[in-house]
Amino acid sequence: MLYRHWIIIHTLSLNVYSRLGLYGEQLLDSNKFSVMDSVVYSLKKHESMCLKKLVICP
Secondary structure (H helix, E strand, C coil): CHHHHHHHHHHHHHHHHHHHCHHHHHHHHHCCCCHHHHHHHHHHHHHHHHHHHCCCCC
């Protein structure tokens, strides 16, 4: 249940970031992003780490 919920959040966050593109990067650079943006950013970083290691992260 929790795992499925995490995947849904994860997918939504990736969609948000792919739409934001450069604007999202500017938000991060300006240090004015909200808690939700930082969560999205950490999820994105987490996924790229998982892809590099080719493992399924919990």
